[in-house]
Amino acid sequence: MASLQLSLPSTYRFRHRPVRCADERQTLFNRIAPVYDNLNDLLSLGQHRVWKRMAVSWSGAKMGDQVLDLCCGSGDLSFLLSEKVGSNGKVTGLDFSQEQLSVASLRQNMSLKTCYKNIDWVEGDALDLPFPDGYFDAITMGYGLRNVVDKYRAMQEMFRVLKPGSRISVLDFNKSTQPFTASTQEWMIDNVVVPVATSYGLAKEYEYLKSSIREFLTGKELEKVALQVGFSSARHYEISGGIMGNLVAKR
Numbered sequence: 001m002a003s004l005q006l007s008l009p010s011t012y013r014f015r016h017r018p019v020r021c022a023d024e025r026q027t028l029f030n031r032i033a034p035v036y037d038n039l040n041d042l043l044s045l046g047q048h049r050v051w052k053r054m055a056v057s058w059s060g061a062k063m064g065d066q067v068l069d070l071c072c073g074s075g076d077l078s079f080l081l082s083e084k085v086g087s088n089g090k091v092t093g094l095d096f097s098q099e100q101l102s103v104a105s106l107r108q109n110m111s112l113k114t115c116y117k118n119i120d121w122v123e124g125d126a127l128d129l130p131f132p133d134g135y136f137d138a139i140t141m142g143y144g145l146r147n148v149v150d151k152y153r154a155m156q157e158m159f160r161v162l163k164p165g166s167r168i169s170v171l172d173f174n175k176s177t178q179p180f181t182a183s184t185q186e187w188m189i190d191n192v193v194v195p196v197a198t199s200y201g202l203a204k205e206y207e208y209l210k211s212s213i214r215e216f217l218t219g220k221e222l223e224k225v226a227l228q229v230g231f232s233s234a235r236h237y238e239i240s241g242g243i244m245g246n247l248v249a250k251r
């Protein structure tokens, strides 16, 4: 894998070591990085790209904006944001997985799209962002909030670095309150997702999906946390029959 050229803010530093649980997740996402994009396409029949476009649209990102893609992984939402903000805008993709950031950087360097030059990759912790208060015009977080060890803290950090009047858009699996939806989601994970992942030697990594959704917050709970943190408005939209969900909150 090509070496990763990271542009780290001068103030960048880990102010605290992630807790062990976060280290386990960091290892998980480093391990799945080589097949992550392909498995997402295969297992969602490409639908995840539709969900990500919706999340970016809901963020309100526009030409010339300074935007953050939190828990950017291999960069799917960062690349969509890059086209939204254009060459006068700036996208910062932050993640704590070096392997995920390596894939994102490789995709950026291999692409013929010149606008992608407006993306910087930052290795950092979503729970301790190396950015000043009120810095970003929009923030996206695709399938990241469910994976951080402190969801409240992550929401506080997004609030802190967002400009007043701007929005966050948080896409993730939906923890449905409808028994049929929840059981369908779990059946798909047990009977499609994990068996396919097993053929890649990643059964354990994808079995984590089910427990992480069970331990997640419902849409109503996500709205409540956003308001508690200080956002002036918060709305959670269920998509694809409630399998996925997207929180939009305005500072």
Ligand SMILES: C/C(=C\Cc1cc(O)c2ccccc2c1O)CCC[C@H](C)CCC[C@H](C)CCCC(C)C
Binding pocket: 032, 039, 040, 041, 043, 044, 045, 047, 048, 143, 146, 147, 185, 188, 189, 193, 205, 206, 208, 209, 212, 240, 243
């Ligand atoms: C892009 C997607 C998931 C990203 C993702 C998030 C995580 O927290 C993980 C944790 C551990 C391993 C992998 C991931 C991970 O990939 C969503 C699409 C990919 C899903 C893996 C597939 C989910 C299938 C749905 C349950 C049903 C889809 C129905 C569709 C309408 C065909």
Ligand SMILES: C[S@@+](CC[C@H](N)C(=O)[O-])C[C@H]1O[C@@H](n2cnc3c(N)ncnc32)[C@H](O)[C@@H]1O
Binding pocket: 022, 025, 026, 029, 030, 070, 071, 072, 073, 074, 075, 076, 077, 094, 095, 096, 097, 100, 124, 125, 126, 127, 141, 142, 143, 144, 147, 148, 149
């Ligand atoms: C499922 S991936 C999502 C990647 C991408 N946003 C997408 O939509 O495909 C979750 C990402 O969150 C990152 N992550 C989890 N906890 C983090 C934390 N505390 N700080 C930074 N990144 C974190 C993982 O390394 C992983 O790349």
